[in-house]
Amino acid sequence: MTVAVREQHSCTAALLAVGSTPRKIAPAPEDVTHALAVARYQSPLRYPGAKSGLANVIGELIRAAHQSSTMREVDLLVEPFAGGASTTLRLVGAGVVKRAILADADPMVAAFWQVAAARTQELVERIADEHRKYVTAGSSMALARWDYWRAWTPVPGTTRATQDLELATKCLFLNRTTFSGILHGQAGPIGGRAQTSAYGIGCRFNLAGLVQRLEYVGHLYETNRLVDVWRSDWKDTLHGVASHYKTLLPNRIVAYLDPPYLSKSGKLYPRSFDVRTAGSSKDLNWQAGLQHHHLAEYLRREMQYRWILSYDYDPRLLADDALYAANAMRPSGSRASLTGVKAWRISKRLVALNYTASSRRGRGSAEELLLTTLPPATVPFNERLRAIS
Numbered sequence: 577m578t579v580a581v582r583e584q585h586s587c588t589a590a591l592l593a594v595g596s597t598p599r600k601i602a603p604a605p606e607d608v609t610h611a612l613a614v615a616r617y618q619s620p621l622r623y624p625g626a627k628s629g630l631a632n633v634i635g636e637l638i639r640a641a642h643q644s645s646t647m648r649e650v651d652l653l654v655e656p657f658a659g660g661a662s663t664t665l666r667l668v669g670a671g672v673v674k675r676a677i678l679a680d681a682d683p684m685v686a687a688f689w690q691v692a693a694a695r696t697q698e699l700v701e702r703i704a705d706e707h708r709k710y711v712t713a714g715s716s717m718a719l720a721r722w723d724y725w726r727a728w729t730p731v732p733g734t735t736r737a738t739q740d741l742e743l744a745t746k747c748l749f750l751n752r753t754t755f756s757g758i759l760h761g762q763a764g765p766i767g768g769r770a771q772t773s774a775y776g777i778g779c780r781f782n783l784a785g786l787v788q789r790l791e792y793v794g795h796l797y798e799t800n801r802l803v804d805v806w807r808s809d810w811k812d813t814l815h816g817v818a819s820h821y822k823t824l825l826p827n828r829i830v831a832y833l834d835p836p837y838l839s840k841s842g843k844l845y846p847r848s849f850d851v852r853t854a855g856s857s858k859d860l861n862w863q864a865g866l867q868h869h870h871l872a873e874y875l876r877r878e879m880q881y882r883w884i885l886s887y888d889y890d891p892r893l894l895a896d897d898a899l900y901a902a903n904a905m906r907p908s909g910s911r912a913s914l915t916g917v918k919a920w921r922i923s924k925r926l927v928a929l930n931y932t933a934s935s936r937r938g939r940g941s942a943e944e945l946l947l948t949t950l951p952p953a954t955v956p957f958n959e960r961l962r963a964i965s
């Protein structure tokens with residue numbers, strides 16, 4: 577077992593405070609009854625790169641796959657690039673999947689989801705305090721607090737639990753008060769330093785709405801719909817899920833992967849596939865984007881359960897043999913014998929979307945590429961999900 581997987585375990589332990597084993601899959605209630613289960617917005621984070629509308633399309637793919645005799649239903653959805661987790665929250669709320677695991681390599685984002693899930697009321701109190709003392713006290717107080725959180729780093733000697741609560745508060749505060757919700761780099765406070773615009777630093781900090789969304793996350797965790805949250809790299813997540821939930825392999829688990837963009841992701845996320853320093857304005861050097869190739873190779877050769885992958889569309893994705901030119905994934909020898917699967921066909925679709933935050937082409941509509949190993953006969957093509965010739 578690698579160090580990274582052990583770290584993933586320790587995050588599980590930090591989240592659950594019950595030791596180092598992952599949470600068991602226990603029976604889930606039939607329906608999520610919380611009022612937010614069908615609301616338009618469910619995530620407390622307004623995440624850069626979150627795609628409005630895609631969750632419903634992913635839901636359409638999974639529901640269609642339930643018609644296949646090999647799948648019937650999805651027990652566990654895994655989202656290794658969780659970010660704002662809008663897809664997981666929607667699909668679990670709608671009952672499309674029974675439950676989910678979230679993971680992200682960014683320690684701030686992972687701490688946010690861990691604390692929101694397992695220590696909801698502490699985070700609610702912490703963020704309500706920030707709102708009362710600073711955001712409602714006027715823009716200069718709020719700006720001072722924005723500077724405080726931007727500069728904040730964990731205080732040495734404090735406990736992991738204290739650090740995680742502060743990290744989670746930092747994540748939520750900056751996400752709601754920074755331009756496009758960007759958590760690091762050059763992005764400044766909403767409304768700028770001068771705060772002369774009608775949309776000032778507090779305009780996206782609706783406390784009552786945020787508390788309701790945090791409580792929804794806590795509810796999903798309490799009712800065993802949100803099974804766990806890991807701070808881990810995508811590979812450890814995919815591998816860890818396969819080894820901890822063997823009985824669900826290969827057809828009861830689906831991974832939904834939404835990796836960083838091919839270009840400019842270093843500007844949006846501190847953990848990006850972009851090997852250049854974060855904040856640089858040049859596009860990704862394609863040859864340097866090895867992580868994209870590693871992910872493609874893993875999905876083609878190693879993956880032990882089905883997956884759906886979304887990418888900001890770039891023609892190179894489908895032209896490059898080292899990316900997704902292939903039409904099937906063929907698990908390597910040991911993986912094939914573990915799951916009994918010799919090959920999975922890869923279905924490819926294009927979807928027109930509206931992005932909620934800056935995309936490769938800037939804010940607005942863009943085309944999304946969806947690739948999946950769900951049973952091909954069930955993958956719809958229609959006006960929304962266009963087949964690729």
Ligand SMILES: C[S@@+](CC[C@H](N)C(=O)[O-])C[C@H]1O[C@@H](n2cnc3c(N)ncnc32)[C@H](O)[C@@H]1O
Binds near residue numbers: 658663679835
């Ligand atoms: C495109 S965003 C995901 C957006 C998400 N689907 C949503 O709706 O908000 C990509 C995410 O991947 C995370 N990430 C980047 N590199 C990673 C890695 N190597 N392993 C796991 N997560 C990573 C980033 O921190 C970021 O949250």
